[in-house]
Amino acid sequence: MQAFLYGWQNFRRNFGLSGAVIIILVLLFFSFSSLISLNIIVQETINSIRTKADLSLYLVPSVTDNSLNNLKTDLEDLSPVQEVTVINAQEAFASFKQLHQNDSDVMESLQEINSNPFGPTLLVKIKPNTEIAPVLEMVTSPRYNDIIQEKDFSNYQQLIDKIDFWGRKIKFLGFIVSGLFVAIVVLMIFNAIRLSIYARLEEIKMMRLIGATSSSISAPFLVEISISVIIATIISGGLFLLVISKLQPQILNFLGLKINLFYYLLSHSLMVFGGPLIFTLIVCWLAARAAMKKYLNL
Numbered sequence: 218m219q220a221f222l223y224g225w226q227n228f229r230r231n232f233g234l235s236g237a238v239i240i241i242l243v244l245l246f247f248s249f250s251s252l253i254s255l256n257i258i259v260q261e262t263i264n265s266i267r268t269k270a271d272l273s274l275y276l277v278p279s280v281t282d283n284s285l286n287n288l289k290t291d292l293e294d295l296s297p298v299q300e301v302t303v304i305n306a307q308e309a310f311a312s313f314k315q316l317h318q319n320d321s322d323v324m325e326s327l328q329e330i331n332s333n334p335f336g337p338t339l340l341v342k343i344k345p346n347t348e349i350a351p352v353l354e355m356v357t358s359p360r361y362n363d364i365i366q367e368k369d370f371s372n373y374q375q376l377i378d379k380i381d382f383w384g385r386k387i388k389f390l391g392f393i394v395s396g397l398f399v400a401i402v403v404l405m406i407f408n409a410i411r412l413s414i415y416a417r418l419e420e421i422k423m424m425r426l427i428g429a430t431s432s433s434i435s436a437p438f439l440v441e442i443s444i445s446v447i448i449a450t451i452i453s454g455g456l457f458l459l460v461i462s463k464l465q466p467q468i469l470n471f472l473g474l475k476i477n478l479f480y481y482l483l484s485h486s487l488m489v490f491g492g493p494l495i496f497t498l499i500v501c502w503l504a505a506r507a508a509m510k511k512y513l514n515l
Contacts, residue, residue: 256384
C-alpha cells in the first residue's frame with residue numbers, strides 16, 4: 218500500500234512528464250488496436266470475396282450430354298466446389314431473351330438467327346474460405362477448350378492476393394510506427410524515472426540507511442509507470458471504440474462486409490486491449506529497471 222502511495226505521489230509530482238508519456242502511450246495503443254482491427258477487416262474481406270467467388274461456364278451448343286456430365290463430375294470432385302448447377306440450352310436462351318426483352322436490336326438479331334445460339338451453362342458455386350485456384354486451373358486447361366465456349370468469372374485469386382499483399386504492407390508500416398512509439402516511450406519512461414529519482418534522492422538515501430530492500434525502493438517507481446500505462450489504456454480503448462463506432466458503417470458498407478467490428482472488439486477486449494497492455498507494461502518496467510540500475514545501482 219505504501220508503494221502505491223509513493224508511486225501516486227511520484228505520478229502527481231511529475232504530472233507534466235507523466236502526461237506526455239500518457240499521450241505517447243495512447244498513440245501506441247491506438248496503433249496496436251488499429252493493427253488488430255486491420256487484420257480482422259482484411260480477413261473478413263478475403264472471406265467475403267471467397268464466398269462470392271462463383272463462376273459460370275458457357276458451353277458450345279454442340280456439346281454432348283456425355284461431355285457435359287463428365288465436366289460436371291470433374292468439377293464436383295474438386296474440393297473447393299460446393300455445387301454445380303446445369304442450365305440447359307433452352308433455359309439459357311429463355312433467360313437471355315427475358316433479360317434483353319426491351320432491347321429491340323438484340324431481339325431482332327435473335328429473330329434473324331431463328332435458332333437457339335446458346336449451349337448449356339454450368340454454374341459453379343465455391344465453398345467459403347477455400348482456394349479457387351484448382352477450379353480455375355481445371356477450367357482453363359486445354360482438355361476442355363473444345364467444349365467451353367466462354368468463362369465468366371473475375372480473377373478472384375488475384376484480387377485476394379492483392380488485398381492480402383496491401384494488408385501485409387500496411388501492417389508492416391503499422392509495426393514500424395508502433396516500434397517508433399515504443400522507442401519514444403522507453404526514452405520517456407527512462408527520463409521520467411530519472412527525474413523521480415532526483416526528486417526523491419534524499420528520501421532514498423534515508424531508506425537505504427534504515428535497511429530498505431531494493432524491491433521496496435523500486436516498487437513506487439514501477440507503480441508510477443503502471444499508473445500511466447493503465448490510464449493510457451483506458452483513454453485509448455474508449456477513444457478507439459468511439460472512433461470505430463462512428464466509422465464502422467462507412468467502412469463496412471464500402472467493403473461490403475457484415476461483421477459488427479465494434480461488438481467484435483468489445484467481446485474480444487481481453488485480446489485487443491489486454492495483450493497490448495501487458496506488452497507495454499513489460500516494456501515500461503524494463504525501461505524503468507534500466508533507469509534504476511543506472512541511477513540507483515539496484
